[in-house]
Amino acid sequence: MPSDSSPAVSVRGLGLCYGRARILDDVGFDVAPGKVLALLGPSGCGKTTLLQLLAGLLAPSAGRIEILGAPVADAALGRFVPPEARGLGMVFQDYALWPHMSVAANVAFPLEMRGVPAAERRVRVAVALERVGLGAMAERRPSDMSGGQQQRVALARAIVAEPPLVLFDEPLSNLDPELREAMVGEIGALVAQLGLTAIYVTHDRTEAFALADEVAVMRGGRIAQLAAPEALIAAPASPEVAEFLNLGCVLPVRRAPEGWLIDGTAMLVATGGPDAQAARLLLPRRATLIGPAVEGRPRADVVAARFRGDGHVLTLRICGTELDIQVTSPRRVAPGEVVGLFCPPQDLRWFADPTTPLPAASSVAA
Ligand SMILES: Nc1ncnc2c1ncn2[C@@H]1O[C@H](COP(=O)(O)OP(=O)(O)OP(=O)(O)O)[C@@H](O)[C@H]1O
Numbered sequence: 001m002p003s004d005s006s007p008a009v010s011v012r013g014l015g016l017c018y019g020r021a022r023i024l025d026d027v028g029f030d031v032a033p034g035k036v037l038a039l040l041g042p043s044g045c046g047k048t049t050l051l052q053l054l055a056g057l058l059a060p061s062a063g064r065i066e067i068l069g070a071p072v073a074d075a076a077l078g079r080f081v082p083p084e085a086r087g088l089g090m091v092f093q094d095y096a097l098w099p100h101m102s103v104a105a106n107v108a109f110p111l112e113m114r115g116v117p118a119a120e121r122r123v124r125v126a127v128a129l130e131r132v133g134l135g136a137m138a139e140r141r142p143s144d145m146s147g148g149q150q151q152r153v154a155l156a157r158a159i160v161a162e163p164p165l166v167l168f169d170e171p172l173s174n175l176d177p178e179l180r181e182a183m184v185g186e187i188g189a190l191v192a193q194l195g196l197t198a199i200y201v202t203h204d205r206t207e208a209f210a211l212a213d214e215v216a217v218m219r220g221g222r223i224a225q226l227a228a229p230e231a232l233i234a235a236p237a238s239p240e241v242a243e244f245l246n247l248g249c250v251l252p253v254r255r256a257p258e259g260w261l262i263d264g265t266a267m268l269v270a271t272g273g274p275d276a277q278a279a280r281l282l283l284p285r286r287a288t289l290i291g292p293a294v295e296g297r298p299r300a301d302v303v304a305a306r307f308r309g310d311g312h313v314l315t316l317r318i319c320g321t322e323l324d325i326q327v328t329s330p331r332r333v334a335p336g337e338v339v340g341l342f343c344p345p346q347d348l349r350w351f352a353d354p355t356t357p358l359p360a361a362s363s364v365a366a
Pocket of ligand 1: 043
């Protein structure tokens with residue numbers, strides 16, 4: 001048995017190839033017991049493939065997966081434990097319920113697979129349905145239920161056997177936005193209440209940030225950054241991560257005697273910064289304010305402005321790069337106006353120019 005400090009899930013050097021196409025490459029992470037890891041990334045980055053490797057629906061071409069200290073897949077040793085023997089809970093985007101069997105029969109299935117006696121099954125199914133707020137619907141059929149209710153049935157089925165790990169594959173993407181927000185809250189509450197260990201695949205950063213203790217941002221079959229949501233926002237590891245997380249606008253900049261200019265222009269955007277001639281600079285949305293346009297400060301054209309109850313959301317264009325920011329200006333700023341931009345130097349994030357790497361010590365905020 002693993003000790004208290006052992007991870008519930010441990011993945012090392014995981015890779016998957018289809019023929020010559022490398023779909024996942026050198027993926028590694030740990031998930032501590034009772035924690036939620038979100039796999040976040042754009043379509044095609046390999047999230048679902050990684051989840052299928054964890055579930056045992058695919059075997060890796062390289063690397064190793066351990067669950068509660070036991071190896072369930074090891075490409076080098078040719079070890080592979082099939083899905084039914086891993087005993088995991090799974091929640092899919094399309095619910096994967098038997099539509100004409102009762103809710104209770106759907107939820108009971110993982111217990112039947114484990115040979116749990118009928119009387120105990122009935123009690124545990126009732127408890128799981130109560131937990132997801134469907135205590136009164138045990139005899140209904142999923143085909144007569146709404147999408148949100150069906151997803152609750154799938155949740156009850158995933159937790160009924162108290163599995164060591166629950167895998168969620170974009171569980172909310174078939175629901176409308178309002179219901180999705182409510183379900184994020186419900187899943188979060190259930191995960192916390194039951195102390196579940198979970199891996200949650202999504203391309204929606206709001207969902208990932210709301211539910212996960214740590215988020216792995218994936219790109220092109222690799223983990224680009226793995227960190228707590230707050231750390232991802234405060235210190236994205238690369239311009240690509242910053243752009244995927246929609247943190248602000250990344251500008252190519254070059255050093256001049258007076259400071260940093262947006263590349264190809266005479267517009268000064270920052271002073272200080274790394275010891276380099278060229279870099280990329282993130283102007284974070286959360287820390288950028290607008291004011292009057294003044295000489296020697298960055299400026300932007302207002303492309304669009306819309307009122308959103310608590311302030312105006314502006315779309316700005318800075319030397320050809322667009323940036324949406326929310327400002328709490330009581331004054332409506334009209335499209336076509338030029339505004340000045342202000343961002344405290346400690347909130348700027350510097351990245352190496354792809355052609356001239358920064359010295360390691362300079363890759364943090366100036
Ligand atoms: N059976 C297969 N044979 C060949 N390539 C595949 C196969 N299944 C998936 N792929 C490719 O693997 C890559 C990763 O797919 P995957 O479904 O894991 O991505 P994803 O991040 O989950 O995307 P989405 O959010 O769209 O589901 C994609 O480029 C996909 O085309």
